[in-house]
Amino acid sequence: MGKFPVADKAFLSVIICKKCKARNPKGAVSCRKCHYPSLRPKKVKRKDAKGGAK
Numbered sequence: 001m002g003k004f005p006v007a008d009k010a011f012l013s014v015i016i017c018k019k020c021k022a023r024n025p026k027g028a029v030s031c032r033k034c035h036y037p038s039l040r041p042k043k044v045k046r047k048d049a050k051g052g053a054k
């Protein structure tokens with residue numbers, strides 16, 4: 001699978017709107033797209049970084 005380290009890193013500081021799935025900056029209290037007040041942190045799956053993972 002193609003993986004983009006930069007984008008992957010950006011996901012760590014993103015929260016997802018439960019309604020429209022829009023990405024919002026971490027710390028946002030409501031979706032900036034639909035203003036839905038319920039947001040969830042982006043799931044981060046930890047994988048074994050076999051070198052090269054910066």
Ligand SMILES: [Zn+2]
Nearest residue numbers: 017020031034
């Ligand atoms: Zn939304």
